[in-house]
Amino acid sequence: MxxxxxxxxxxxxxxxxxxxxxxxxxxxxxLKESDTVGFSIDARSAWKENASFLLKEAKERGVTYVGIPPNTLRLMKDTGEVEVTEAGGAFRITPTLPAEKDELDRIIRIRFGDQSREVGDSLEISVPWPEAKDEPLHYTDHQIEAFKQYNLPLMIRIHEAWPHEKEALEMLGEAKEKGLPVAFLSFDGDVPGVPSLVFLEKAGLPVSLREDMFGTDPQRGVKTYGLENPAMVTRAYHIANRILGKYWDSPDILAGRIALATSDRTLRLVTLEVPKNTTPTSEEYWGALTLFQEAVKKEGFEIGEPEPLRxxxxxxxxxxxxxxxxxxxxxxxxxxxxxxxxxxxxxxxxxxxxxxxxxxxxxxxxxxxxxxxxxxxxxxxxxxxxxxxxxxxxxxxxxxxxxxxxxxxxxxxxxxxxxxxxxxxxxxxxxxxxxxxxxxxxxxxxxxxxxxxxxKTLTWAxxxxxxxxxxxxxxxxxxxxxxxxxxxxxxxxxxxxxxxxxxxxxxxxxxxxxxxxxxxxxxxxxxxxxxxxxxxxxxxxxxxxxxxxxxxxxxxxxxxxxxxxxxxxxxxxxxxxxxxxxxxxxxxxxxxxxxxxxxxxxxx
Structure with missing residues (x-):
């Protein structure tokens, strides 16, 4: 029986x-039909000088997208667009180019409202610098024109500090209206207010679900959206500068991990940060990028815009x-x-x-x-x-x-x-x-x-x-x-x-x-x-x-x-x-x- x-x-x-x-x-x-893997480099360090030359090199090297970070006062200070003078619980910012004052005033008032006022050629913001420096801002016209020079589709990174979806949508809509070729959205961390289903549906753009080589992917908002719209989500593998630095002397190991991620874990987008001193002649960086792409190709993929999974x-x-x-x-x-x-x-x-x-x-x-x-x-x-x-x-x-x-x-x-x-x-x-x-x-x-x-017959003895x-x-x-x-x-x-x-x-x-x-x-x-x-x-x-x-x-x-x-x-x-x-x-x-x-x- x-x-x-x-x-x-x-x-x-x-x-x-x-x-x-x-x-x-x-x-x-x-899965086999989704046989293209995109490569995106972060333009954060390309803003200061030689941005167009750097991104021209990136395009020739097969980079698919350029990731542009959210605009912040600290970023504008680092790139030399403004000068900052701290004064107690407030600070003043002065545009390097006087012609940019009206544009700077516009994006500052959108974000800080009555907490900002005009003082001569400067703007005074009645918020301590440490609290204000990373608050996300709209892009200036000067920045948008610089982005257009990249001549590559853009991946806009939405910062987790965006307080309201309305502001993020306005920033995104303004960027599109001014002719930016926005192709992807990416989110830094588990964004508290953004992204929600409403925001992502209104944005109408593919979204990257980002994780790093340690497997961390806390982006629950994107996951919720992807359950209803899986064709709009692409898994992305993020390589931060600290990871690049760790494997700088052995990029072949990192290349193997990237290739394994694309073949074993259906990741179809690789996002790379750019070390600060990178130039069009920085063969170490560009050589590593080529090595990563060749490793991905050996797994049977092509380099290009990623295909959605059906x-x-x-x-x-x-x-x-x-x-x-x-x-x-x-x-x-x-x-x-x-x-x-x-x-x-x-x-x-x-x-x-x-x-x-x-x-x-x-x-x-x-x-x-x-x-x-x-x-x-x-x-x-x-x-x-x-x-x-x-x-x-x-x-x-x-x-x-x-x-x-x-x-x-x-x-x-x-x-x-x-x-x-x-x-x-x-x-x-x-x-x-x-x-x-x-x-x-x-x-x-x-x-x-x-x-x-x-x-039953067992005893302690x-x-x-x-x-x-x-x-x-x-x-x-x-x-x-x-x-x-x-x-x-x-x-x-x-x-x-x-x-x-x-x-x-x-x-x-x-x-x-x-x-x-x-x-x-x-x-x-x-x-x-x-x-x-x-x-x-x-x-x-x-x-x-x-x-x-x-x-x-x-x-x-x-x-x-x-x-x-x-x-x-x-x-x-x-x-x-x-x-x-x-x-x-x-x-x-x-x-x-x-x-x-x-x-x-x-x-x-």
Whole structure:
């Protein structure tokens, strides 16, 4: 009866996999069609002198956009457009060019109103300089004419200090009216009032969702807008001057990271700051820019204006979601049956009610919980299959079978998140820590339940000192396993070096916890399953490789072929290391056995 249920699950999995495959294929095709990556350089340091020459060089070097920062008094002071004289709680500004006084007066009064007044050839502002210097201003006519000389599409950066959307829209509208070729908007930080949905809709421009090489992307306002208008959002990779300085002597490493971001994380725009002393003849900077572009081209991209990501047809997404629902319910029903047959309809009914609530009411918590539930069920089911089949099936064949089960199941999970809001990282998988911890804990509970008769005979006298040592070792390893989980997890330097080496030498980096720990350990558990009861207790730890493969597929912003390749490479290296570990352990056991036999003959 149990074997019949497992065969039924395999049939459902195969049908669900093929039902979900069209959505995956269409998403992959859409990602490949978005095959251009734009490069933008920040014009902040180009204002002072030789701006037109600098940007002419940028255009010849294949730069797509020029990022212009918000105008501020500090920027105008740094570029020599005004002179500033502080006087107590106020300060005076004097334009370097007297002809600019009326224009300066106009933008100052827009921002500071009655707090400003005319004093001779200067303007006095009754606000302390430290508070006023970074307040955003409209652009002056002189600045706008300078921007036009760039002869490149512009990316206007909206500063988080803009107090009202009205002012930001007026600034943007004025820039357009005066002939600026505005092509993109970018936001500095998580802007408190800007951007809202109303502002972005009125602006009517594509928006960059900016993150840096540390993965920080706090721009919730842009994300909210992108959920309704994904075709108007482009993921951007920002390279600040401090990052350029860190990799100045090894730009090839930074180039590799930029290329990896475009291929693995669907980033289609790279924004670069310009060091202050850069000139048209600064070959170090321009050479680094060319190196970055060549690295991106090697990933199959062209340099140009980025193409928006197009969502797949809703029919195929609906089919993939339905396939995932059916498969998840099948796993629930089978788990309920194996615990106690009467629980099977209870589990099925509870799962069906949960899915109905999620699908019919748009329950946001349920939408986040279902992928987590699905991701947890897959490795738990693997533990059950191993427990049922390990004593009867060849260990390597069983390992490959459960790994294939994991990959196909995780593909079904990936397919139901094939919408471009996931590719753009506007939505993401929630509960990474839980999906790593719950399957291991649940598997320990399952093994304890299966070993309940043996546990009844345990006494304190049966525990040895090394049992406590093993428990402490497992707890320490488990703590590190959880600490290193996630984008910002703690990782040892040696593991970081291994990751960097694998990224540089392989088309996709296999995950270290799969091929170094999970897969080899699972192979050892299966190979020595019948020889030692300890293997049953190692099984919950050994499934971390399967958990990791599921987690790889929950990176919904990564192209499927990259995630699949990572898993396959992890399996290949894991099998090799598993065979080596099996040979070592087997040889050690043979030596121990032969020594015991020799000692027994000597004693006799």
């Amino acid at each position: 149990k074997q019949r249920w497992i065969r039924l699950l395999i049939v459902v999995l195969v049908l669900s996999f093929f039902g979900s495959l069209p959505a995956v294929v269409i998403k992959e095709r859409a 969502s797949s047809h809703s029919l195929w997404r609906s089919l993939s979601i339905g396939s995932a629902y059916v498969f998840a319910l099948s796993i629930l029903g089978i788990i309920g049956f194996f615990i106690r047959p009467v629980l099977s309809p209870v589990f099925l009914g509870a799962g069906a009610l949960f899915l109905f609530m999620v699908h019919s009411t748009g329950w946001s918590l349920g939408e986040a919980l279902f992928p987590l539930l699905f991701a947890v069920l897959i490795p738990v089911m693997v533990v059950h299959v191993v427990y049922e089949r390990a004593s009867r099936q060849h260990p390597f064949l069983l390992f490959l079978s459960v790994s294939l089960f994991t990959i196909l199941s995780a593909t079904v999970l990936y397919s139901m998140h094939s919408d471009m809001v996931y590719a753009l990282y506007l939505k993401q998988f929630r509960g990474v820590l839980a999906m790593h911890a719950i399957p291991v804990l649940a598997s320990f509970m399952y093994v304890a339940w299966r070993q309940r008769e043996g546990l 049966s525990f040895k000192w090394y049992h406590g040592f093993l428990v402490l070792l497992v707890m320490t390893a488990g703590a590190y396993y959880l600490m290193r989980t996630g984008n910002n997890g703690f990782v040892l330097d040696i593991e970081r070096d291994i990751r960097a080496y694998l990224e540089e030498t392989l088309p996709a980096r296999p995950r270290t916890k799969e091929f170094l720990i999970g897969h080899p350990l699972l192979i050892l558990v299966l190979c020595f399953w019948r020889q030692s009861r300890l293997m049953k207790w190692l099984l919950p730890i050994a499934i971390i490789g399967q958990v990791s493969m599921v987690n790889t597929m929950t990176h919904f912003h990564t192209p499927y072929e990259i995630s699949l390749l990572r898993s396959l490479l992890g399996l290949a290296f894991g099998v090799l290391l598993g065979i080596m570990a099996w040979v070592v352990v087997k040889g050690f056991l043979v030596l121990v056995r032969s020594k015991k036999e020799k000692d027994s003959k000597t004693c006799s």
